[in-house]
């Protein structure tokens with residue numbers, strides 16, 4: 001061989017050998033990488049609390065109790081799913097709720113709650129449950145507007161009912177007068193609050209739930225639903241009554257002492273009405289309301305609050321999935337007050353219960369409200385609400401045990 005040929009031969013062999021070594025290393029690294037990833041998943045099963053854990057649990061049924069071979073097969077299938085980006089689509093519904101709702105809490109919370117004495121209030125329970133089925137949930141959202149309300153970024157760009165845009169000055173004036181923005185010292189200082197939202201449904205009648213309802217720390221009632229004369233079924237305690245002008249109690253003697261008058265605005269005109277109520281001004285001209293409104297609210301300004309409009313926005317667009325309509329009120333995109341109250345409670349209560357919710361359309365002769373003789377059949381197709389879509393959302397909450405439905409109407 002000529003020296004040049006010799007050199008070429010050596011160079012070629014080195015290149016071939018080098019390439020073989022390189023590619024085998026790659027191959028080895030690749031296989032090893034896959035394996036170690038799989039192992040890591042097993043060892044972190046009990047400590048990860050991220051959405052990943054819930055996602056995985058939802059697609060594979062507890063792989064750690066299966067035989068090794070089946071386990072590996074499952075993992076491989078799952079990894080293929082993740083790689084194909086299919087997981088997210090198949091596990092969550094359009095609103096972002098997990099399709100499989102019977103998901104357990106993260107182990108550390110199970111442990112924490114398991115250690116509490118029987119029947120004790122579980123701190124953070126409703127929000128934790130909500131987060132397991134709806135990972136987008138962010139808990140902090142104040143119940144009521146305070147003097148810093150303009151900092152609430154999610155609502156200051158929307159008109160009522162989804163925000164307070166154009167009403168800033170009126171609201172500022174009202175809040176300067178009311179001066180208080182919480183539930184009161186006693187309730188605000190509780191480390192664990194149990195709340196119940198009492199709906200107005202006929203399903204509450206004759207169930208003798210009154211004393212059970214009174215046992216909650218916070219009892220929320222809606223609009224003009226009476227207590228007097230119905231206390232055996234609905235209780236006597238009212239922490240707050242959430243109301244809009246057309247729904248407010250009209251007879252001054254029917255307002256219960258010691259409860260907060262919580263105002264929820266659905267249209268800009270509603271804030272004007274509230275200003276009159278707070279400043280005890282005579283109401284002149286009531287055009288623009290869809291039915292007669294109260295002319296006076298026998299409450300001190302210090303007993304009045306403005307509900308954070310974020311709960312209307314979040315319930316409508318995120319939880320229920322009503323038409324966005326450029327963020328303004330339109331056909332079928334306003335949640336009912338009951339669902340708004342539940343949304344508020346998810347952000348501000350540790351445990352949430354409801355009673356008197358749900359209509360059973362298969363019983364047209366059952367009463368619509370617990371305090372009236374109007375029949376269910378009187379309910380008309382609503383322009384503003386979408387009862388069936390709303391019920392789908394409430395069903396998810398009940399099914400996942402985020403809320404407890406005492407009357408089982410949802």
Ligand SMILES: *[C@@H]1O[C@H](CO)[C@@H](O)[C@H](O)[C@H]1NC(C)=O
Pocket residue numbers: 111112115
């Ligand atoms: C739960 O109870 C056990 C046994 O009494 C105790 O050892 C543990 O520290 C408790 N854990 C918490 C989080 O309180």
Ligand SMILES: *[C@@H]1O[C@H](CO)[C@@H](O)[C@H](O)[C@H]1NC(C)=O
Pocket residue numbers: 202205206367
């Ligand atoms: C509740 O009981 C009363 C008295 O027994 C009865 O008159 C009324 O119709 C009942 N209401 C409902 C909704 O069942």
Ligand SMILES: *[C@@H]1O[C@H](CO)[C@@H](O)[C@H](O)[C@H]1NC(C)=O
Pocket residue numbers: 331332333382383385386389
């Ligand atoms: C309620 O929502 C459903 C499903 O999106 C829709 O088909 C129906 O028309 C809506 N009803 C009203 C009253 O907007």
